[in-house]
Amino acid sequence: MKILYFHQYFNTPAEGGPLRSWHIAKAMADAGHNVVLITAHNYPAAVTKIIDGITIHYLPVVYDNSFGFLRRSFSFLTFILGALKISRKEMDVDLCYATSTPLTVGFIAYWIKRKRSVPYVFEARDLWPAAPIEMGVIKNSIIKKLLFRFEKLIYDHAEKIIALSPGIKEGVARVSPHKKILVVPNMSDCDYFKPESKTPALEVHFGVKDKFVVSYYGAAGKANRLEYLVAVIKHCTDTNHSNLFFLIQAKGSELEKIKEQLKNYRNVLFISYGNKESLRQLLYVSDGVYVSFDSKPVLQTTSPNKFFDALAAGKLTIVNTEGWIKELIEKKAIGFYADPLQPQEFVEKILPFINNKTRLLAAQSKARRVAENYFSKELLVNQLLTFLEL
Numbered sequence: 001m002k003i004l005y006f007h008q009y010f011n012t013p014a015e016g017g018p019l020r021s022w023h024i025a026k027a028m029a030d031a032g033h034n035v036v037l038i039t040a041h042n043y044p045a046a047v048t049k050i051i052d053g054i055t056i057h058y059l060p061v062v063y064d065n066s067f068g069f070l071r072r073s074f075s076f077l078t079f080i081l082g083a084l085k086i087s088r089k090e091m092d093v094d095l096c097y098a099t100s101t102p103l104t105v106g107f108i109a110y111w112i113k114r115k116r117s118v119p120y121v122f123e124a125r126d127l128w129p130a131a132p133i134e135m136g137v138i139k140n141s142i143i144k145k146l147l148f149r150f151e152k153l154i155y156d157h158a159e160k161i162i163a164l165s166p167g168i169k170e171g172v173a174r175v176s177p178h179k180k181i182l183v184v185p186n187m188s189d190c191d192y193f194k195p196e197s198k199t200p201a202l203e204v205h206f207g208v209k210d211k212f213v214v215s216y217y218g219a220a221g222k223a224n225r226l227e228y229l230v231a232v233i234k235h236c237t238d239t240n241h242s243n244l245f246f247l248i249q250a251k252g253s254e255l256e257k258i259k260e261q262l263k264n265y266r267n268v269l270f271i272s273y274g275n276k277e278s279l280r281q282l283l284y285v286s287d288g289v290y291v292s293f294d295s296k297p298v299l300q301t302t303s304p305n306k307f308f309d310a311l312a313a314g315k316l317t318i319v320n321t322e323g324w325i326k327e328l329i330e331k332k333a334i335g336f337y338a339d340p341l342q343p344q345e346f347v348e349k350i351l352p353f354i355n356n357k358t359r360l361l362a363a364q365s366k367a368r369r370v371a372e373n374y375f376s377k378e379l380l381v382n383q384l385l386t387f388l389e390l
Helices: 020-030 069-087 105-116 130-134 141-157 166-175 200-206 227-238 255-261 276-284 297-301 305-313 324-332 343-355 357-375 377-388
Strands: 002-006 034-041 047-051 054-060 095-099 120-124 160-163 181-183 212-219 244-251 268-271 288-291 316-319 335-337
Touching: 002 020, 002 105, 020 034, 020 054, 020 377, 034 069, 054 069, 069 105, 095 105, 105 120, 105 141, 120 141, 120 166, 130 297, 141 166, 160 166, 160 377, 166 181, 166 297, 181 377, 212 276, 212 305, 212 343, 227 244, 227 255, 227 343, 244 255, 244 276, 244 343, 276 305, 288 305, 305 316, 305 357, 316 324, 316 343, 316 357, 324 335, 324 357, 343 357, 357 377
Parallel strands: 002 034, 002 095, 034 054, 095 120, 120 160, 160 181, 212 244, 212 288, 244 268, 288 316, 316 335
Antiparallel strands: 047 054
């Protein structure tokens, strides 16, 4: 089967960042399918590469997390036009697989279905346009109505839909109630990330020897509301919890502001954003991982990659949002929820793990088992391929 895979923000392991589409496309190719993936990069020319049996077309579409609504919209439109142009050259396509964000990627697959009768699967990574509307990015009432109609169009015409969380599935089902939907969260790479004792050389390198280390890694955008983490870091200093240390490896529109707010604090270190190996090194010296989002209801449906990497590495997980991740953490006793508006609650809840090594190790061990039993990439990719009958 020939599969056209559309993902505007695709990453390979060498590049770093989320690798969900890599794992899915690689599994499709390993199953004997001809996978052609169309994505974008911030370079001036189009490039085509073949990596591990996947043909990847990179379109020259500039995008940055700091872009406002108009520049983002222009980027999305540019990608649509470029992807449709490339698609016309790909003959004998049996299936399209389109993954958000943004939702506009779904239009490419919808157009191909209309013009060439090729069915498509849509993967909903978030509830769009609900997310940018709740974040205040989209305010015009007419645009909102048009986008909600567009959302319904994309869902209704998909053969099947993949949702990344139970909350996203519920949101999709409200819009398109008779659609076949499977929840496939983000994945834990249990072969690459493993529970390891802290590496002494890396502890020295990061300056965290004899510290209890909590790491944050990933995006530093408005949706992540890292001001919550800033408040925690400041509170730890103000209350003389000098044994608590924070490592931040992030990129995004809010990063420089966060750095400025913490420039006089000695219990935090910012690390350059890197690839998957640099993340593994960060986890080698971490006791826990902090997952941060703004307190908008739509963000409670997220399926953050950092959470699943933390599980695979066997780390204590701290979240600051309600929702299915919080419920899972509390049910499996693998971390805790800390009210983002009460930074002292973070300290109160983490102290028992600092003071009781046995309790910490138990939570970390349970985290790894949760990764293996529920979220390993092999398990979830097999569920996805079975659902798609590939």
